[in-house]
Amino acid sequence: MNVENLVIIGSGCAGLTAAIYAARADLAPLIIEGQQPGGQLIQTTNIENFPGFPDGVNGFDLVSNMRTQTEKFGARFRSGVVESIDLKKKIIDCEGDRIESRAIIIATGAVPRRLNIPGEEKFWGGKGVSTCATCDGAFYRNKVVAVIGGGDSACEEAHFLTRFCLKVYLIHRRNQLRASKIMADRVLSNPRIEVLWNTILLEICGKEKVTHLYLKTQDNEYDLSFDGVFLAIGHMPNTKVFENQVECDSEGYILANGITTGIPGVFVAGDCCDRHYRQAITAAGMGAAAAIAAERYLS
Numbered sequence: 174m175n176v177e178n179l180v181i182i183g184s185g186c187a188g189l190t191a192a193i194y195a196a197r198a199d200l201a202p203l204i205i206e207g208q209q210p211g212g213q214l215i216q217t218t219n220i221e222n223f224p225g226f227p228d229g230v231n232g233f234d235l236v237s238n239m240r241t242q243t244e245k246f247g248a249r250f251r252s253g254v255v256e257s258i259d260l261k262k263k264i265i266d267c268e269g270d271r272i273e274s275r276a277i278i279i280a281t282g283a284v285p286r287r288l289n290i291p292g293e294e295k296f297w298g299g300k301g302v303s304t305c306a307t308c309d310g311a312f313y314r315n316k317v318v319a320v321i322g323g324g325d326s327a328c329e330e331a332h333f334l335t336r337f338c339l340k341v342y343l344i345h346r347r348n349q350l351r352a353s354k355i356m357a358d359r360v361l362s363n364p365r366i367e368v369l370w371n372t373i374l375l376e377i378c379g380k381e382k383v384t385h386l387y388l389k390t391q392d393n394e395y396d397l398s399f400d401g402v403f404l405a406i407g408h409m410p411n412t413k414v415f416e417n418q419v420e421c422d423s424e425g426y427i428l429a430n431g432i433t434t435g436i437p438g439v440f441v442a443g444d445c446c447d448r449h450y451r452q453a454i455t456a457a458g459m460g461a462a463a464a465i466a467a468e469r470y471l472s
């Protein structure tokens with residue numbers, strides 16, 4: 174079996190940045206693209222917070238440019254999903270092929286949880302449905318938005334959005350927030366946030382962009398006008414294939430010390446191990462660090 178120097182699992186901005194660094198270090202890395210080549214960023218039209226693009230950049234263009242940059246230095250791509258892996262032996266099974274490597278970078282990202290309701294897909298990524306207030310909050314200056322959820326993330330997103338928005342509705346299906354007391358108090362005492370208790374979002378409505386939400390309470394169904402809706406119902410890290418091989422937290426995020434997993438030669442980067450920031454630039458930064466660590470390990 175041909176042994177690779179470095180296999181990078183995932184082709185989002187963590188994996189692609191790792192590939193740029195590794196390819197420039199002459200490692201000729203092999204990137205396994207996964208089910209979503211380019212990662213989450215291909216779902217969004219305008220990214221305003223990636224450094225170097227004062228007018229913003231289209232998500233697809235950003236990852237396409239990253240990919241071109243990796244190929245310029247000799248990175249290679251393989252389509253397919255890693256189905257099973259032995260991290261200690263560094264043997265990877267990918268859709269009929271068995272690949273052995275000296276080092277591995279795991280950069281499999283995470284998926285925002287969805288409600289799977291009408292309108293969600295239609296307005297996803299730039300048309301009024303968002304999963305990230307840090308990314309998209311500034312697009313809603315002086316607008317009215319809804320945040321769906323009742324945990325710490327939902328409270329944090331709602332609170333953050335009051336910097337820009339005229340009004341933020343926190344829509345929660347229960348009569349009590351799940352969030353920690355400090356986060357809940359912050360929301361409940363903020364005059365720009367109104368909580369709609371015991372309320373379920375049934376449909377996201379509009380023509381080109383979101384204009385209103387169709388909501389349901391115990392005894393009523395009604396429309397309310399909104400300019401946008403932020404889903405804050407959690408993320409699922411794509412780490413199932415690494416279960417029992419590397420330590421994960423209760424939600425499946427890989428527990429790492431920075432980019433180090435505890436298994437020699439196995440590094441990790443991006444949203445699959447980062448429950449706090451989940452940004453393109455933080456994922457890219459971890460990808461760079463993981464590639465430098467892999468290069469040092471190999472030499």
Ligand SMILES: Cc1cc2nc3c(=O)[nH]c(=O)nc-3n(C[C@H](O)[C@H](O)[C@H](O)COP(=O)(O)OP(=O)(O)OC[C@H]3O[C@@H](n4cnc5c(N)ncnc54)[C@H](O)[C@@H]3O)c2cc1C
Nearest residue numbers: 183184185186187207209212213255282443444451452453
């Ligand atoms: C709609 C939307 C808008 C966003 N807007 C912004 C923004 O404006 N600014 C910002 O900074 N961030 C934004 N983000 C967040 C940003 O996209 C993520 O933080 C970033 O993409 C994380 O990069 P990553 O490489 O860690 O993971 P991902 O981008 O999730 O990439 C993971 C990669 O791993 C692959 N993969 C998964 N499982 C396997 C497997 N078993 N085998 C092989 N490959 C696998 C996938 O195919 C994918 O290529 C947005 C996210 C979304 C969803």
